[in-house]
Amino acid sequence: MSNTPRRFASSTDAVHAGAPRERPHHALAHEVAQTATYTFANTAELERYMRGEDPDAHREEYGRYGNPTVRELEQRVAELEGADDAVAFSSGMAATTSVLFTLLKAGDHVVLFRDCYRRTRQLVTQFLPRFGVEHTVVPPGDLGAMERALRDSTRLVISESPTNPFLYCVELDRLAQIVRARGRIRVLVDSTLATPVNARPLALGADLVVHSATKYLSGHNDVLGGVVAGPSHLVGLLREARGVFGAVLDPHAAFLIVRGLKSLGLRVERQNATALAVARALEGHPKVRRVFYPLLESHPSYAIANAQMQGGGGMVSFVVNGGRAEAARVVDRCRIAKIAASFGGLETLIEQPAIMCYFELSDEQLRALEIDPALIRLSVGIEDTQDVIDSVLQALED
Numbered sequence: 001m002s003n004t005p006r007r008f009a010s011s012t013d014a015v016h017a018g019a020p021r022e023r024p025h026h027a028l029a030h031e032v033a034q035t036a037t038y039t040f041a042n043t044a045e046l047e048r049y050m051r052g053e054d055p056d057a058h059r060e061e062y063g064r065y066g067n068p069t070v071r072e073l074e075q076r077v078a079e080l081e082g083a084d085d086a087v088a089f090s091s092g093m094a095a096t097t098s099v100l101f102t103l104l105k106a107g108d109h110v111v112l113f114r115d116c117y118r119r120t121r122q123l124v125t126q127f128l129p130r131f132g133v134e135h136t137v138v139p140p141g142d143l144g145a146m147e148r149a150l151r152d153s154t155r156l157v158i159s160e161s162p163t164n165p166f167l168y169c170v171e172l173d174r175l176a177q178i179v180r181a182r183g184r185i186r187v188l189v190d191s192t193l194a195t196p197v198n199a200r201p202l203a204l205g206a207d208l209v210v211h212s213a214t215k216y217l218s219g220h221n222d223v224l225g226g227v228v229a230g231p232s233h234l235v236g237l238l239r240e241a242r243g244v245f246g247a248v249l250d251p252h253a254a255f256l257i258v259r260g261l262k263s264l265g266l267r268v269e270r271q272n273a274t275a276l277a278v279a280r281a282l283e284g285h286p287k288v289r290r291v292f293y294p295l296l297e298s299h300p301s302y303a304i305a306n307a308q309m310q311g312g313g314g315m316v317s318f319v320v321n322g323g324r325a326e327a328a329r330v331v332d333r334c335r336i337a338k339i340a341a342s343f344g345g346l347e348t349l350i351e352q353p354a355i356m357c358y359f360e361l362s363d364e365q366l367r368a369l370e371i372d373p374a375l376i377r378l379s380v381g382i383e384d385t386q387d388v389i390d391s392v393l394q395a396l397e398d
């Protein structure tokens with residue numbers, strides 16, 4: 001591994017970065033420290049630990065405050081994001097919730113871009129107001145609207161890049177510049193869709209980056225988790241908050257995420273290539289009205305994605321002619337894809353947002369979010385690129 005900082009995390013980083021030099025028993029693979037608490041040899045040792053004088057700086061006191069298997073995941077993600085440190089949580093939403101409840105207080109104001117994970121929007125617009133935290137939601141990627149929304153009380157700007165499901169990208173270095181000029185505002189970027197292989201928001205000026213590790217980082221659709229990476233002082237605050245809030249990641253889940261993380265580079269490379277090829281195959285197809293993929297020239301974020309990202313990621317959204325019923329037929333006929341929520345794993349998944357995550361919304365509410373009933377979200381896995389393309393085209397043509 002070279003010591004010069006790279007713009008994106010490499011496959012070598014994914015295998016090695018952040019791994020300890022030595023492990024117990026000279027084991028190659030990491031171990032699961034399946035324990036809820038830790039012992040002290042005697043009262044003198046406990047007192048030394050409490051005074052911060054224990055020679056074993058890495059020992060833990062109780063499972064809610066830390067775990068060595070979880071710590072390895074945190075160190076690996078910190079390295080991949082080019083961060084001082086990282087802290088893991090029981091899910092992506094636990095991570096985001098913990099950041100918001102740690103950094104905000106009554107009277108503060110938050111700016112959020114509209115196209116984002118639905119539960120993040122719900123947290124900001126429905127839960128935070130109960131605690132006296134105000135918000136403004138601005139159109140995706142619109143930095144002018146974001147700047148106009150800033151108030152003296154604004155403390156946090158939250159952005160995804162790319163967003164879910166329309167893959168809008170935000171010009172993160174400009175966003176950070178605007179926010180810096182206003183003083184005490186922090187930028188939180190949900191980089192779940194990008195992964196450190198495709199984008200590194202901290203290098204572009206973000207204060208904190210959050211991941212749903214459930215998706216690409218773990219990559220196998222068999223575990224939930226979340227990680228936040230950033231400077232030591234903020235991660236330290238979050239770690240303390242985790243000990244109070246209690247949204248800890250189970251050590252076995254951390255083991256699975258680290259195991260998945262090692263193949264992140266390879267998986268994302270394949271997913272980038274397949275998604276771009278599928279997006280190109282869909283664009284101009286007579287049965288497709290619109291395709292959203294950040295590395296298609298027709299996407300409003302093309303220039304930003306091109307400048308800021310290594311690849312466009314594994315998600316492609318598209319609207320088919322014929323409305324909700326025709327879209328459902330395409331979803332049902334797409335042989336290779338499983339109908340399921342989530343994305344970022346080995347298997348190609350497909351869903352119609354109007355029926356999956358936005359099922360209970362009225363047509364008017366869907367329109368407000370620009371969710372067309374005929375919108376399909378395809379999240380490619382690591383199957384052969386041609387097989388994925390053939391399945392999607394066949395589903396459209398049958």
Ligand code: PLP
Nearest residue numbers: 091092093117164192212214225
């Ligand atoms: N952020 C994004 C962009 C997501 O898509 C999701 C879930 O789909 C989350 C956060 C929440 O992650 P989790 O399901 O691990 O809580």
